[in-house]
Amino acid sequence: MAAETHEPAAQPPHSIQSLLCNPFERRPLDEQLQIKESGPDQPDIAIRRPASERGQKYKRGFSRKWYRRKAWLAGCGQVKAVFCFPCLLLKTAGADTAWTVTGIRDMKHLSEKIKKHGCSRAHLVNTMELAMLGTGSIAEQLDEGHRARVRKHNEEVFKNRHILSKIVDCVICGAFELDLRLHGDADSSVRGLEGFVASLDSVLEEHLKKATVFKGTSKTVQQELLDSMLSVLKDCILDEVHDADYLAIQADETTDVSTHSQLVLLLRYIDRHHNVQERFFEFIPLQDANGDSIVTSLLERLSTLLPGGRESRLIAQAYDGAAVMRGTKGGVQRKVLEVYGNAHYVHCYAHQLDLIMQQATSHIPRIRTFFSDLGGFSEFFSGSFKRTAVLDEVVARRLPGTSTTRWNFHSCAVNTVFEHQADLLLCVQTIRDSSHFDPQTVREAGGFVRMLQDEDFCFFLALFHRIMPHVDTLFKQLQKRNIDSVIISGIIQSFTDRMQTIRDSIPSLHGQASGSVEQQPIKKRRTLGPGEHQQLATEVCYTILSDAKDRFSFTKHLISATLLQGDLFPEHHRRFPDSALDTTVEAYPMLSKAKLKTELCLIYENNEFRACSGALTLFLFFMENNLQDTFTETVSLLKILITTPMTTAESGRCFSTLNRIKTFLRNTKTQEHLNALAMLSMEKKLVRNIPDFNNRVVERFANQKDRRAKFLYK
Known part of the structure; x- marks a missing residue:
């Protein structure tokens, strides 16, 4: 009976199913060469055939050892049969259809059939023609002139690949530490590196002086090299992820x-x-x-x-x-x-919770403007030693440095400006009235004077001065190692109550904001009224409450982490944390509760495990001592905890x-080519750890398109 020829999805081109469905001879040459390079598909085959010998009945099965004995064997798990790979591809007249169409399923006589087929003329012809595919005719290869041309071609390829590898090194160094510009024809850091490397490599130096077809310094080549590097790195990351x-x-x-x-x-x-x-x-x-x-x-x-x-x-x-x-x-x-x-x-x-504030500012123009103005104080004083000297003399307190990725900056800046608002006003007025500063500084100082006297700015400063400590407290409390579902629920409820208290006390902020600095009769833009202030402040509190509720709706991973914290092991030994285990299994149903509890009990009983300083330390201990097969569920939980980017601080993570x-x-x-530049800059260590990185990049570059320069060996 002929094998089924319906090709399932995602079958590799060299698989039996794919070749039966789409014969080799109908495929383009480049795909044929790819199949030849891939070699025969050799999966495990679940063949179990009844047999008998001397009155004894038994079952014969297929062993992968046959693949090692005969490299031309190919297997198909769907039809549960073995095939001859060269004969299936080329199908020379006289080839046994059992090896090319139906496949061999008789395991009892497989050894005899392989020996007979391996000696057949059709098999030898097919094997020879497959080996010669894409390499030219036999006559050409036997010709001394042809071999000399191949040797010359390969020598040129070797030289070109060496030069391209050096250029790859220069591009990598440029992306690692320097400003790699790819615009126009301006000299880039890469070109400077190429000149330096050429002084150390005579082959590259000669190439850069004499090359006409391929020099390797053009914008196009560098961009194509970046594309090739990105492709190689992403393939490596995908392999790791899989x-x-x-x-x-x-x-x-x-x-x-x-x-x-x-x-x-x-x-x-x-x-x-x-x-x-x-x-x-x-x-x-x-x-x-x-x-x-x-x-x-x-x-x-x-x-x-x-x-x-x-x-x-x-x-x-x-x-x-x-x-x-x-x-x-x-x-x-x-x-x-x-x-x-x-x-x-x-x-x-x-x-680190700075994103809650970004959420609050993203859709409220007045709040967004407030934080933009607030960040200006630090930038203004940090931009000049003379300005900083006046700040030290008048305020006697430095402003925190700006940061776009941490909540801490907003918190410190709000508190510092609020607590020293009058002194800051005096400081910028001193700079404005001084004759020792340039016109731009005086002009900017005037803007800060108006800002510190602006009712809207003062109101929002007072509002966030009340909000910030509670947000910082929430983050610090969730960083604690000894935590459970009751504590987490209480922390979030306490934060919610405080935000609601602030929202209810908004009217009292008007007196606090208006009395913080002496108001000057200067012309200002229209300020918001008390009703508008209250509406915006209410919206800010609501947004923060809403975001906190969403962001911390899942905290079971924090509770799961307490199961494997070494400092809690003595307490867990006295009283097993059943509630934390239940929470863990509920969050991660792939874990076996019974086995995990047994493993944890054993860990808690052993005093030596109490020296564990974190999940990563315990995980590495299990792996280094080959205990992953013994503590399977614990290792799985450790992998989950380590992989999760948790809030809980842990050494080394x-x-x-x-x-x-x-x-x-x-x-x-x-x-x-931002992706490639970022990848090279971020993943320096990965690039260095790929032993054949340059060769893989050169190979990818060479196969991108047909090139006048020679990069592929014959």
Whole structure:
């Protein structure tokens, strides 16, 4: 009976099913060469055939040892048979159809059939023709002139690849530490590096002086090299992600220096060497910064990262404070959760609650203006030693440095400006009235005088002076190691009560704001009335309450972490934390509750485990001592906790690729190849750890398109 020829989805081109459905001879040459390079598909085959010998009945099965004995054997799990790979491809007349159409299923006589087929003329012809495919005729290869031309060609390829490898090194160094510009024909840092490397490499030096066809210093070549590097790095990251048991994503809407809105996607996982990796993956351009656009882009990437059947591996998602991200009903996190059921929305340690304020300012123009004005104080005084000297003399207190990624700056700035408002007013008036400053400084000081006397600014300063301490307290309390569901619920409820108290006391802020500095009769823009102030302040409090409720609706991962905190082991030994275990299994149903409890009891009983300083330390101990098969559920829980970008501080975990990305964007010129530049800048260590990185980049570059210069060996 002929084998079924319906090709299932996602079958590799060299698989038996694919070749039966779409014969080799009908395929283009480049695909034929790719199939030849891939070699025979050799999967496990579940063949169990009854047999008998000397009155004894038994079953014969297929063993993978046959693949090692005969490299030309190919297998098909669907039809449960083995085939001859060269004969299936070329089908020379006289070939046995059992090896090319139906496949061999008789395991009892497989050894005899392989021996007979391997000696057949048709098999030898097919094997020879497959080996010669794409290499030219036999006569040509036997010709001495042809061999000489091949040797000369390959020598030129070797030289070109060496030169291109040196240029790759220069591009890498330029992306690592220097300003890599790819605009116009202006000399770039890469070109300067090429000159330096040429002084150390005579082959490159001679090439740069004499090359006419391919020099390697053009903008186009550098861009193509960047594309090739990005492709190689993303392939490596994808390989690591596919090997990881769990994955967490961080996706933040951010803006580069050219104000282009885009989504930055970061991946967190444990690699095959048991190291925690937080990788930058790519910038995703956004046409419309709405929920549907972001969801579509994210789900498209996630389908590549976690192909069919691996949806449960996504165990956490973290976003910034945008409403389209965090909404519990129609937000991005909810729509992702509908597809990836274990992808809990968590507050990422990299966000540190500054995003709640960004949410509050994103849609209220007056509040956005207030924080923009507030940040101006630090920038003004830090821009000049003379200004700082006046600040030290009059105020005797420095302002905090600006930061776009931490809540701390807003908190410290609000408190400092509020507490020293009168002194700051005197300071900027002194600068304005002084004859020792340049006109620009005097002009800017005048703006700060008007700002400190502005009723709106003073009102919002007093409002946030009340709000900030409670937000800081919330964050610090959630950082504690000894925490449970009751404590978390109480902390959030306490924060909610305080925000409501502030909202109820808004009318009293008017007297506090108006009496903080002496009002001067200067002409100002129209200020808001008490009713408008109260309305905006109420909206701010509501936004913060709403965001806090959404952001901390899932806190079970914090409770799960308490199961594996070494300082709590003595307490857990005296009284097992059943409620924390129940919460953990509810959050992560892939864990076996009974086995996990047994393993944890054993850990709690052993005093030596109490020296554990964190989840990562305990995980590495299990892996280094090959205990992962003994403590399977504990290791799985450790992987989940380590992969999740939790709020709880833990030694050795609180590094943030997200902060590095935002720093990179502030310092990078507008680039067409921003993804490649960011990847090279962020993932320096990954680039250095790929042993054949340059060769892989050169190979990818050489195969991008037909080139006049020779880069492919014959």
